[in-house]
Amino acid sequence: xxxxxxxxxxxxxxxxxxxxxxxxxxxxxxxxxxxxxxxxxxxxxxxxxxxxxxxxxxxxxxxxxxxxxxxxxxxxxxxxxxxxxxxxxxxxxxxxxxxxxxxxxxxxxxxxxxxxxxxxxxxxxxxxxxxxxxxxxxxxxxxxxxxxxxxxxxxxxxxxxxxxxxxxxxxxxxxxxxxxxxxxxxxxxxxxxxxxxxxxxxxxxxxxxxxxxxxxxxxxxxxxxxxxxxxxxxxxxxxxxxxxxxxxxxxxxxxxxxxxxxxxxxxxxxxxxxxxxxxxxxxxxxxxxxxxxxxxxxxxxxxxxxxxxxxxxxxxxxxxxxxxxxxxxxxxxxxxxxxxxxxxxxxxxxxxxxxxxxxxxxxxxxxxxxxxxxxxxxxxxxxxxxxxxxxxxxxxxxxxxxxxxxxxxxxxxxxxxx
Amino acid sequence: xxxxxxxxxxxxxxxxxxxxxxxxxxxxxxxxxxxxxxxxxxxxxxxxxxxxxxxxxxxxxxxxxxxxxxxxxxxxxxxxxxxxxxxxxxxxxxxxxxxxxxxxxxxxxxxxxxxxxxxxxxxxxxxxxxxxxxxxxxxxxxxxx
Ligand code: FES
Numbered sequence: 001x002x003x004x005x006x007x008x009x010x011x012x013x014x015x016x017x018x019x020x021x022x023x024x025x026x027x028x029x030x031x032x033x034x035x036x037x038x039x040x041x042x043x044x045x046x047x048x049x050x051x052x053x054x055x056x057x058x059x060x061x062x063x064x065x066x067x068x069x070x071x072x073x074x075x076x077x078x079x080x081x082x083x084x085x086x087x088x089x090x091x092x093x094x095x096x097x098x099x100x101x102x103x104x105x106x107x108x109x110x111x112x113x114x115x116x117x118x119x120x121x122x123x124x125x126x127x128x129x130x131x132x133x134x135x136x137x138x139x140x141x142x143x144x145x146x147x148x149x150x151x152x153x154x155x156x157x158x159x160x161x162x163x164x165x166x167x168x169x170x171x172x173x174x175x176x177x178x179x180x181x182x183x184x185x186x187x188x189x190x191x192x193x194x195x196x197x198x199x200x201x202x203x204x205x206x207x208x209x210x211x212x213x214x215x216x217x218x219x220x221x222x223x224x225x226x227x228x229x230x231x232x233x234x235x236x237x238x239x240x241x242x243x244x245x246x247x248x249x250x251x252x253x254x255x256x257x258x259x260x261x262x263x264x265x266x267x268x269x270x271x272x273x274x275x276x277x278x279x280x281x282x283x284x285x286x287x288x289x290x291x292x293x294x295x296x297x298x299x300x301x302x303x304x305x306x307x308x309x310x311x312x313x314x315x316x317x318x319x320x321x322x323x324x325x326x327x328x329x330x331x332x333x334x335x336x337x338x339x340x341x342x343x344x345x346x347x348x349x350x351x352x353x354x355x356x357x358x359x360x361x362x363x364x365x366x367x368x369x370x371x372x373x374x375x376x377x378x379x380x381x382x383x384x385x386x387x388x389x390x391x392x393x394x395x396x397x398x399x400x401x402x403x404x405x406x407x408x409x410x411x412x413x414x415x416x417x418x
Numbered sequence: 419x420x421x422x423x424x425x426x427x428x429x430x431x432x433x434x435x436x437x438x439x440x441x442x443x444x445x446x447x448x449x450x451x452x453x454x455x456x457x458x459x460x461x462x463x464x465x466x467x468x469x470x471x472x473x474x475x476x477x478x479x480x481x482x483x484x485x486x487x488x489x490x491x492x493x494x495x496x497x498x499x500x501x502x503x504x505x506x507x508x509x510x511x512x513x514x515x516x517x518x519x520x521x522x523x524x525x526x527x528x529x530x531x532x533x534x535x536x537x538x539x540x541x542x543x544x545x546x547x548x549x550x551x552x553x554x555x556x557x558x559x560x561x562x563x
Binding site for chain 1: 421422423436437438439440441444458459460464465466467470471472474476492500503504505507545546547549550551552553554
């Protein structure tokens, strides 16, 4: 006889919404983390939605007029979080029109933790995915390279760097940052390199790749010399830009997004190599962030092929373009896993075992959990450990130390079940 | 099999769902057009909580007889659940991805008896495996209990 009352012994779960706790959204990643608990894990690319804390950043703009311009927008409803920024079409399409609840400005309650709101969010994501260190990048600011006002890029990037180093990074030894360089103004970049060269929480420098500046121009040579001398890596973080004339003919976000990140990485890498910058800066450590990996062997083959015929146009090179590319570093996300045979060849092409660094891109809509690497059948255990953390430790000089809590304890504290 | 009564059928919205967790196993139970469907709450992509996402009609392209596009429309018959991790959409009736049906949610037996919704879960009380192994052509092999 069937009991009329619901069977005891089960719990109801909630729909995942924009207000769901990160630990509940990622609880399945936490279960996955139980299988790689002894790995040392570094997430090279996670994001803050800095516009969630925009008044704190605008308040740190050093130019009083630009600061006032930004603060004036806070008085108008709906404009404060975009103050001074150059929003581009498609920015608001990323959460898939309401289908993906994470991505921008996680709205879960964060109270009484005795730390900055973002620090608590970051801890929840690190704990949930079993991450020991996380390196934080901004989000809407990734497009600042296209801002028509160079002084605004300088003002906002300096304010962001101050905010990160004053409010976030000192709060947790597991959080690290890269100083944002306002690349459209090389002198200001040099000032930032000088300012942060010895800051232990700033473990490198980043240029957002979405911009139309030729990176081989002579105006940047002093900057590259300073970065090389600092010993800290330079990361080119790619992004999208629907405003680019060649993408204006793409009518869907999916089309533009699929091509745009890779487009900027292809252009900047080509300029770096063909102009012989690897020979001029043999010690600079370059990291290419957020274009996946499939573009790497494509460009290696393409440049090698043309170089053999037209080496007179790249006279500074002493080796094949692909050989220089093999000395650089790359991040995993968004890892193209739709054909494992192709992926295996891709990773072998650039010695992924020593050159590839795991990146989650959390909380963005196309994030990868660490299981995107742990489940690849063709990687050895050594390769997995390198990619998930040890390569990053080597590149960024991080102490290899387990800092994460046990997955079992994170699951026990999961709010949706407790 | 152990059977779990998750409550009266009349308590479900249509379309609607209930999500349960029992002995570490998470299941989504859906009501659509008066019928019930249930799936393990593990996405075949990379293990996300697929049943906990948004329920929304499938988007279709309205192509006229002369093959011109008339734009997007919501399907009148097909309703999907969207995995909240990356947006894979699964037809609630079949549990399959429309564009690549080899990606499917693992079905769980569900029936209505005396107005009560009953799901049948495996006896074996193992923690749910959320780790999804990719197969060579990139199609995920379904996790097992
Ligand atoms: S895990 Fe479900 S869409 Fe990726």
